[in-house]
Amino acid sequence: MMNLYIVIFLLLGIVVGACCRRLERVQSWAGPLMSGTVLLLVFSLGAAVGANRLVLDNLGRLGAEAVLLCLGGLAGSLWLGRIVGPRLMSNNSRHDQ
Amino acid sequence: MINSLLIFACFLAGLMGSALHLLPELFVRPVFIEVTLFVLLFLVGVGVGGNRHTWELIRQITIRMTLVPILAIVGTLLGVAAVSVLLPGIRLREALAVGSGMGYYSLSSILITELRGETLGVLALLANILREIVTLVSAPLMGRYFGRLGPVLAGGATATDTTLPIIVRCSGPEYAIVAVFSGLVISILVPFLIAALL
Numbered sequence: 001m002m003n004l005y006i007v008i009f010l011l012l013g014i015v016v017g018a019c020c021r022r023l024e025r026v027q028s029w030a031g032p033l034m035s036g037t038v039l040l041l042v043f044s045l046g047a048a049v050g051a052n053r054l055v056l057d058n059l060g061r062l063g064a065e066a067v068l069l070c071l072g073g074l075a076g077s078l079w080l081g082r083i084v085g086p087r088l089m090s091n092n093s094r095h096d097q
Numbered sequence: 098m099i100n101s102l103l104i105f106a107c108f109l110a111g112l113m114g115s116a117l118h119l120l121p122e123l124f125v126r127p128v129f130i131e132v133t134l135f136v137l138l139f140l141v142g143v144g145v146g147g148n149r150h151t152w153e154l155i156r157q158i159t160i161r162m163t164l165v166p167i168l169a170i171v172g173t174l175l176g177v178a179a180v181s182v183l184l185p186g187i188r189l190r191e192a193l194a195v196g197s198g199m200g201y202y203s204l205s206s207i208l209i210t211e212l213r214g215e216t217l218g219v220l221a222l223l224a225n226i227l228r229e230i231v232t233l234v235s236a237p238l239m240g241r242y243f244g245r246l247g248p249v250l251a252g253g254a255t256a257t258d259t260t261l262p263i264i265v266r267c268s269g270p271e272y273a274i275v276a277v278f279s280g281l282v283i284s285i286l287v288p289f290l291i292a293a294l295l
Contacts, residue, residue, distance in 0.1 A: 002212055003292035009135045010288050013142015020147055027147050034140040038203045039107045041133055045206060045222070046111025047124040048215045055215050056116065062216070065187065066195075066223035068180050073196045073224075074231060076176020077169050077250040078243040084168055085246035088161055089275075 100259065101226050104203055108222065134211055138288065141204065145285055154278055165275055166282040169250040170290070173199060190294050191217055197290035198225040199253030199283045200232070200260075208288060212295040229255045233263055240267035249276045254287055256280030 020026040049055045055062070114120040123129055145151060177196030181189050191213065198205030202225035210218025232239070232251045239247035245268040252260035257280025264276045 003295070005135065006138060006208060006288055006292045009138035010142045013139040013144075014146035015142075016139070017143035017146025017148075020143070021149060021152075026143065030140050030143045030147065034137065034144060037133055037137040037140060038207075039104070041130065041137060041207045042104050042107045042203060042222075043111035044124045044130055044133070045210050045215065045218055046108040046113075047115035047120050048111075048130075048210065049108075049219055050112040050115025050117075051125055052215050055219055056112075058216070059219070062220050063223055065184055066220050066227060068183060069177055069192060069195050069220070069224040070227040070231065072176040072180025073173040073199075074176065074228060074251050076174070076179065077172030077253070078239060078247050080168055080172030080175065081246045081250040082243045084164075085244040085250075088164055088168070089244075089246055 101202070101229055105226060130211065134207060137204070137207070141288075145281075150277075151281060154274070154281065157274055158278060162275055162278055163282075165246070165249060165279040166286070168246075169253055169279060169283060170197070170199065170286065172250060173197075173253065187217075187220075194291050194294040195221045195224050197287060197294060198228075199287055200225050200228040201254035201284055201287045202226045202229065205287055205291060208291050209295065212291070228253060229259060232260045236260065236263040236267045245269060245272060246275075249279055252276065252280060254280055254283040257284060 017030070111120070111124065115125070173196050174193055177192050178189060181187060181192035184192065194209055194213070195205075195217065198209075198221050202222050205225055206218045206222035209221040228251075232248065232253075232255065236248040236251070239251050248260070248264045248267050249256050249272060252264055256264055256276040261273070261276055261280070265273050268276075
């Protein structure tokens with residue numbers, strides 16, 4: 001159910017944003033408000049972690065796993081880019097020659 | 098870079114405050130987090146839908162350009178799937194969800210926490226902040242060894258803002274539109290991908 005709400009609120013925002021495109025005041029409020037909610041939520045994520053002994057005790061392991069997942073994702077996208085990239089960007093890559 | 102440090106500092110402040118019992122319970126109350134998350138998702142949507150740049154960019158799209166974000170996402174998911182073999186404690190879907198953050202660490206970590214709990218949320222935060230930092234630091238090497246598209250693909254969602262300057266410097270100004278387009282499409286897709294995977 002949560003997944004559905006995520007999609008609904010995001011789509012609702014896109015529609016409202018597209019409708020209010022010309023209202024500069026809406027746009028000027030949306031950015032700072034978004035940064036504020038992000039900071040608030042990341043703060044509450046930190047608070048939830050601080051209250052969770054299991055996560056706190058495993059922060060070192062989580063860090064190592066994060067490094068692996070990050071490097072795996074980067075390597076995968078770079079590898080695919082190396083194979084497909086030159087053909088994909090052939091019109092755009094005079095610098096490559 | 099300053100933004101990712103600010104986010105990380107905020108996360109640490111919450112962690113310390115909670116571990117030392119200095120915070121009111123409100124911050125970890127599910128209703129508070131859910132409502133704030135819905136407000137955030139709505140605002141992210143308003144930002145995307147209301148950005149004139151988005152609609153101007155749509156006019157400049159070529160079919161080839163649309164393949165760049167797909168390439169970044171598919172490559173990332175393949176890489177993450179391969180690495181997840183080494184991580185027996187994490188299910189494939191969970192590893193893929195962390196990878197689907199594509200560097201959009203704030204939204205992805207919050208969404209994943211809400212859907213799967215703090216452990217995976219912290220993993221998403223760390224892995225995706227690292228993605229941005231590694232891209233910022235090694236974009237010149239990526240450009241040299243993996244082609245000029247390399248830094249764009251590595252940047253993922255961040256190619257539209259934080260890593261854009263280094264991408265333009267390493268790949269050339271002709272890659273600016275591709276980078277902004279790819280990062281923007283990925284940023285829009287991140288919540289959908291995570292919601293589909295978890």
